[in-house]
Amino acid sequence: AGARKSIGKGAAEGDTAKEKLTDGMAILGALTSWALEGSIVTADSMRSRGYGTAKRSSFQIYRLTGEDLRLFVWMGLLLAALLFLGNTQSHFTPVLEIAPVQGQNALGLAAYGAFALLPTALHTKEAIAWHISRSGI
Structure with a gap:
């Protein structure tokens, strides 16, 4: 008021x-x-979330699918690329210093960026699939 x-x-x-x-x-x-x-x-x-549709149970069997295996392989490749090509460093002692992006460490930083963006890509994929499934109702 x-x-x-x-x-x-x-x-x-x-x-x-x-x-x-x-x-x-x-x-x-x-x-x-x-x-x-x-x-x-x-x-x-x-x-x-399924409330009120049927008898609820907290147990559910999740099977490892081909898509899961492809994602694990992709993540492993990106991590391996980061380990072998990452050759970069940063220091923070009152001033932030990052090694210049050049040559081999550029590929490592690209692998790190792709790895960091995986959750966003998966979320976007699920949002698109959800939108497509909702538009068919």
């Missing part, structure tokens, strides 16, 4: 009972809408 009063939309000291009641109903309506919207978001989230 204080925030609404500060922008001129709240009930003031000398307002009539009708104006105060109108202001209170506006606040109640806004809070009710906010609560209902939050409950819809919570219900959608729970439904997407």
Whole structure:
């Protein structure tokens, strides 16, 4: 109520009972809408996680797929490239010093960048797959 009063939309000291009641109903309506919207978001989230669809179980068998193996091989290759080609260093003692990017360490830094971006790439892939599956509903 204080925030609404500060922008001129709240009930003031000398307002009539009708104006105060109108202001209170506006606040109640806004809070009710906010609560209902939050409950819809919570219900959608729970439904997407499987609540209420069937008997729940916390146990699930995850099998190692070909895609998992390809990802492990890719990560191993990137880590090996980083170890063998990374030839770079950095120091931080009040000043940050990074070795210049040249020759062999450029490939190592590229491998490190690709390794660091793997979670982003996987998240993007899953977001695209989710969007495609949702658009087919």
